[in-house]
Amino acid sequence: MFKKPPQSIKPATPLRSSDRRKLRGRIVDSSGGDATKLSSEDADAVCPDGLMAAKFVAHAGESGTLYLDPTTNDPLWISLGKGGGVMDGELVPTLYTLFKRPNLLPWVSTPSAVIPVLVGGADLMIPGVIHHPESLGERQLLTVRQYIHPEEKGDAVRISAPLAVGRAALTFGPNALEGKKGKAVLVIHTWKDALWGLGSSWPDGKMPEGSALVKGGSEVEVNGSDEEGENDLDLGDVDSGVKELSILDPAPDEEKSLAAQTRSPQDVSTLLRSALLQFLSTQPPLQPASFPIPATTFYTSYILPFRPAALLAEPDPTLLRSIDLKHSSHKSLSQFLKSLQKEGLIKLKPAPSQGGKKSSGGGGEVLIVSVDKAHKDVVGHRAFGTVRDWEEKAAKRGGSVGGGAAAGGEVGGGVVVTELYKVSGGSGALTELFESLTPHPTRPPGTYTLPEIKAHIMSYIDAKNLVNANERGWVNVGEDAVLCAALGGGNTIPEFMKREEVITKVVGRMAGLWEMVSGVEGRERVVRKTRPTIHITTKAHHGGRKHTTYVTGLEPWDAVLRGLGAENMGEEWRRVCAGATSVQPVTGGGEATKGTMEVSVQGKQSKVVMESLVKKGVPKKWIQVG
Structure with missing residues (x-):
């Protein structure tokens, strides 16, 4: 019943003294014969004064009431059924109660x-x-x-x-x-x-x-x-x-394998909300100068990394990717944030348009102007291990999974693909700007994810007091020589810039990289200067009477998944397509295509080729058919 978190739990309220006495009497009466009858002292231990009550709806739709310890917030009893009174429903002791009274x-x-x-x-x-x-x-x-x-x-x-x-x-x-x-x-x-996780x-x-x-x-x-x-x-x-x-x-719901399970949109929304509660309850408060924060930055920096680490223990690594807004009950990021604002967890304002006027419904990205760390749900939140915690521990152990999951990296077939940005060796200003940012221990030196870059630049702006006093969404770039130089320096840099413009310009001066990491121990970590896209093209010849399908870009995927080399795939497609295949180096393109092999398959075989790659673990996102 509690294999998954409840759909909803209403705020707990203290039981009236008369209701508490009725419940205590019911517990004593149901505790059995002389050998197991609860003493007055034991009854007070499992039904203490000040007992709290909170109605809930379980993930499968069952409803009931939780009775919580007023000191530890441990759930002591469950009343199953829609009746709201202390004498209604089936009364079930939780393990927190049974640990105190095992023979109950x-x-x-x-x-x-x-x-x-x-x-x-x-x-x-x-x-x-x-x-x-x-x-x-x-x-x-x-x-x-x-x-x-x-x-x-x-x-x-x-x-x-x-x-x-x-x-x-x-x-x-x-x-x-x-x-x-x-x-x-x-x-x-x-x-x-x-249910156990709700307690201490x-x-x-x-x-x-x-x-x-x-x-x-x-x-x-x-x-x-x-x-x-x-x-x-x-x-x-x-x-x-x-x-x-x-x-x-x-x-009943274990009939399918864990890998085939899908969470409902409401489950996903609940997990994302819990991630925000985790951030607000466990992390230092954001400085006033940090606001306003663009919606996308807030989502990628303060929600995605704080998803429960238990998701990484799922047998199917693609399940973590499904815990995002696309699979939630919300249509968009702004709708999700508005639901959080309605609860009082955050406050929003529309982003100003280029002309300085507030945008109407479909305009710019909304901004987060404050968060409420004193919210009752934040105060009552029970901390858990997060994706970010897990990745940091894995990195210290020399683990094989990088920071792509927490940063919103794409996961597919056991492979995490993360877009990185590298500070080039010739840029002293960029090096100085990022010198205080601790590099990821398993990545190439000087490489960072976009959320890491955004968070660092925002912290730098706050630390240097560069936020414009009149318009907090703007930065006084001209007041800091290091930031001005990191943006390119010279007369082309204006005195004031929007936060997002600062981040975009800094990122634009960094070299883009793509990191591919397999979740299988012993597999290679691949870092490329170009997107690891597999290209499938079909060309006609002999006046359109014959066609040939060409496949390139297999090399990086072979390194992390194994068995996807050009020779292996050429032989497999020869059998599957019942046609001739050949493998030859890609000519032209200079260094960009050096070492790249092209597999040609007789006939229009794009669909067959793509299906075979997907079965081997390559997500469709990284297969381009043209």
């Missing part, structure tokens, strides 16, 4: 290898159950715990703290599971799912201690025999555990 619900145990798949969103199947209650009705709540086999003979068998909570999919009883197949537990909430993740990220299991007791029934070879799995390693097991049945 009956439980089943399962092998260590099953836990990672439950965390991934699957239900528990009958063959995966080791111990279960002697008596429990269908749809009753219960927890799932990890069975920990003794490492040495004589050691006590142990079970972990609860790692999942759900409903019984059948009636449990003596020998109730023998010879049966199917689901045993319909999982509602697990450790490390989206427990002190220091440590799990509570498990407990010893008394064999032969009356509380549980053993399903099958204990296998002496069962090994424990360190809970800290759950994330990297088993992904598929025959004893598991995928959840």
Whole structure:
């Protein structure tokens, strides 16, 4: 249910004292017999004074209410159903509550290898159950715990703290599971799912201690025999555990592979909004002189790099590319920013036109004039690892993925393609302008992405107090010799320039490069002076009676994907197209075409050639058919 973040969560409000007492009484009454009955002290721990309530809608459309700890903001209880009262809906304890009171619900145990798949969103199947209650009705709540086999003979068998909570999919009883197949537990909430992520993740990220299991007791029934070879799995390693097991049945929306999943436009919009909250809640405040900020600069510098790093763990690397405005519920960047302004997170103003008048609806790019770091959603935001954090760590480890994802670089087939700009060796003014900008450790020296350049120039302008006092969108270029020289110097540089004009002119004096990095370890990092475009052209000859298809530009893609060399592809197209092929060097063009090979294929084969390249991992964006 909480494999993905909820569609919406309304602001939390304190429960009235009378409602809190009713809820507390309901919790105590439902806590079971004498052995599991909650004491007054325990009841106060799981239903504290000042309890907060927040209505939510889950990603699949289920609605309910979250009850949150007023101190830590941890979700303690879930009330499932549309009823808004404390006595309405099915009341489910979260793991934050079950960690405090592990025996609040009956439980089943399962092998260590099953836990990672439950965390991934699957239900528990009958063959995966080791111990279960002697008596429990269908749809009753219960927890799932990890069975920990003794490492040495004589050691006590142990079970972990609860790692999942759900409903019984059948009636449990003596020998109730023998010879049966199917689901045993319909999982509602697990450790490390989206609901868990709303809280504080427990002190220091440590799990509570498990407990010893008394064999032969009356509380549980053993399903099958204990296998002496069962090994424990360190809970800290759950994330990297088993992904598929025959004893598991995928959840309904797990039927398709992860690589084939698509997020809804609303999911994408929520992720982009979370990225802005992450920036506002974790980064130093922007200086007043930084404003106004053009919409595109704000989006590429302060939103895209702060998308959740968990997206990079997706099996399909192209999924990160789908977390952008094109795949969101917003038609344009301005519409997205206006929705943020409506929430009070930012303030906008239309960009002035060339004549100095404000543009109407379809005019220039809107400007961000302020942000609200004190907004309740920013204050209540729970920090997460970001794409930028992940790339910085990967760079320090000498990882193979560069900064293209955070900077909006194109990802395709496991390859990140990033446009870079290099400070040429003969430009002392540009070198001086960028000397304080720390270079990316895995890129060629003096090369930067466009967002890095924009952010650095804006910081430089702020640090030198070059913002025009009368019109904050303009820069007093003439007051700084270094900036003036970096723009070209001489009498052609005006005394005042717009921020975007400054950035455009500086970038125009830098050499353009294209970096290609494969996500596969050991593959080559390719930096080119020209766009890595594969060109496919078809030409007629013999009076138009015959045609030949020509392909060039395979070399850079062969370096990062392997197997796309001219000779290999020529042989493949000979078989696929059932026609003659040949490979020869490209003539003419000087240094630009040195070492470039051309593959010629008999016939009109543009479609076949392009489809074969796409299958090998080359995105269509980088294939030009003409």
